[in-house]
Amino acid sequence: MRSHRDASRTSKTPWGAAGVIALVLAFLPAGTRCRAAADPGDGKLRIIVFGAHPDDCELKAAGTAALWAAQGHHVKFVSVTNGDIGHAEMSGGALAQRRTAEVKEAAKVLGIESEVLDIHDGELMPTLENRKEFVRLIREWRADVVMGHRPNDYHPDHRYVGVLMQDAAYMVTVRFFCPDVPQLAKNPVFLYLSDGFQKPNPFAPDVVVATDAVIQKKQEAIWKLQSQIESLWATGDFEKVVPVPEDPQARQQRRREVDDRIAGRDKGVADKYRGKLAELYGPDKAKEVKYAEAFELCEYGRRPSPDELKKLFPIVWPK
Numbered sequence: 097m098r099s100h101r102d103a104s105r106t107s108k109t110p111w112g113a114a115g116v117i118a119l120v121l122a123f124l125p126a127g128t129r130c131r132a133a134a135d136p137g138d139g140k141l142r143i144i145v146f147g148a149h150p151d152d153c154e155l156k157a158a159g160t161a162a163l164w165a166a167q168g169h170h171v172k173f174v175s176v177t178n179g180d181i182g183h184a185e186m187s188g189g190a191l192a193q194r195r196t197a198e199v200k201e202a203a204k205v206l207g208i209e210s211e212v213l214d215i216h217d218g219e220l221m222p223t224l225e226n227r228k229e230f231v232r233l234i235r236e237w238r239a240d241v242v243m244g245h246r247p248n249d250y251h252p253d254h255r256y257v258g259v260l261m262q263d264a265a266y267m268v269t270v271r272f273f274c275p276d277v278p279q280l281a282k283n284p285v286f287l288y289l290s291d292g293f294q295k296p297n298p299f300a301p302d303v304v305v306a307t308d309a310v311i312q313k314k315q316e317a318i319w320k321l322q323s324q325i326e327s328l329w330a331t332g333d334f335e336k337v338v339p340v341p342e343d344p345q346a347r348q349q350r351r352r353e354v355d356d357r358i359a360g361r362d363k364g365v366a367d368k369y370r371g372k373l374a375e376l377y378g379p380d381k382a383k384e385v386k387y388a389e390a391f392e393l394c395e396y397g398r399r400p401s402p403d404e405l406k407k408l409f410p411i412v413w414p415k
Contacts, residue, residue, distance in 0.1 A: 141169040141408065144237045146230070146244035146261055147289075148220065148253035149182060150175040150195040150212055151321050154202050156289040157243060158314040159307030159362065160389050163411035165207035166310075172237055175199060175212040176257050177220050184327045184334045194323050202317040220252070222259040228274050230264040235277045239268075239284045241408055243391065246288040248296060261286060265396035285408055286397030290365060290390040301390035303409055304372045307362055311387045314362075315355045325354055362387035376412055 143164060147153035153161075153173035161171040178192035186194070196212040203210035213229070220226070234242055242265075247258030265286050271279045290299050307314065319325070326339050341347045366373065366388035373382035393399070406413040 138168075140167075141240050141410075142238050143169065143171045143241040143243070144174060144234060144239045145171070145289075146174050146176055146242070146257050148176055148245060148251060148257045149217060150179040150199040151318075151324050152245070152254070152289075154199065154314075154318055154321065155358075155361070157389060157391075158202070158206055158317050159310045159387070160305045160391075160411065161208050162206045162310040162313045162317075163305065163307070167410060170237075171206075171208040173199065173203060173208060173210045174233060175210075176260075177215045177217045177253055178212050179217050179323075181217045182328065182334075183323055184337045186323070191323065195321075198321045198323060201320040205313060205317040205320065218253060220256045222256045222263065226256075226260055227263045227267070230260045231268050231274050232277050234264055234268050234284065235274070235280055238280070242284045242286045242397065243289055244286075246291055246293070246299065246392070248293055249291055250293065258288070262394060262396045265394065283398040285400050285405075286394035287391040288394055290392070299390070300392055301369050301372050302393040303405065303412065304365070304369045304376060304388050304390045305409065305412055306366070306373065306377060306381075306385040307387045307389055308385060311359060311362060315358050318358050319351060319354060325350070329354065329357065359387060362389065365390050 141164065143161070145153045145157050145161065147156070153175065157173075161173070164171050175195075179195040180189065180192040181187050182195070183191050192212075199210045199212065211233075215226075242261060244261035245254040245258040247255050247262065249255050249258065266283055267273050268280045269283050273279075287303070288299065290301065292299070322340055326337050328334060340350055363386055366385050369388065369390050370382060370385075372390070373385050373388060376382075377385065400408060
């Protein structure tokens with residue numbers, strides 16, 4: 097496993113605290129890292145979003161995350177693979193480190209937290225080990241809301257993120273599954289990130305969030321993902337690299353191109369789900385919305401009532 101549980105949650109023993117920590121660490125696999133449990137005591141919402149690669153969460157949910165964060169709620173983006181083959185020229189550890197640093201910088205812009213798991217890009221599988229990793233992450237974050245890809249996506253990593261997220265639903269409440277991390281008292285609300293795939297069933301949003309107020313913040317966050325801007329997003333494939341220019345004028349032009357691309361994606365969501373926006377925001381306000389992100393409830397998680405859904409998305413239904 098890639099994570100280590102909070103060693104401070106121990107009972108009194110004749111070895112003392114240092115001895116207990118040493119004993120715990122001795123049985124952890126090499127390369128594990130300490131991940132502190134979240135403190136749920138401030139009354140704010142806690143949201144965790146799983147994306148397959150270091151850019152998926154940012155593309156699909158950065159605006160909504162920024163809106164939650166602006167209200168003091170706690171959001172964490174998890175890149176389930178390290179993105180170590182997602183570039184035309186770079187690969188391996190150097191690329192993984194670069195992309196991890198990029199999403200950390202993006203998280204600072206959004207006011208959220210970010211983590212990248214040590215799983216090779218293109219090699220994610222829905223194993224028991226990875227199911228436990230999802231369960232631990234959700235429990236440690238004390239999540240009220242969990243988001244991830246749908247399991248009918250073009251990319252195997254995306255599909256298996258969806259499968260693993262679904263498999264974690266309910267299991268996060270089972271006491272003796274991953275007993276090293278306390279179970280959640282109730283199942284979180286699980287939602288899917290939007291996509292355009294039609295079979296076996298098309299994406300059907302339950303919540304559409306207007307992101308006009310934070311579109312520039314989302315664009316600024318995604319501008320931090322330079323490895324993708326110079327490779328896939330520049331060319332549409334992984335055949336060549338088009339570096340971000342150093343010349344200020346040319347750099348500004350590239351920035352405008354990237355900003356327009358991100359705005360165009362969110363504009364497409366708003367236009368596609370204008371009817372849902374009208375249902376949630378009212379017809380008059382919905383007409384003014386230019387940009388949006390959309391989410392579909394997963395029936396494997398808790399099924400919130402309309403009133404509870406409003407509490408989970410106060411960014412849509414302000415008090």
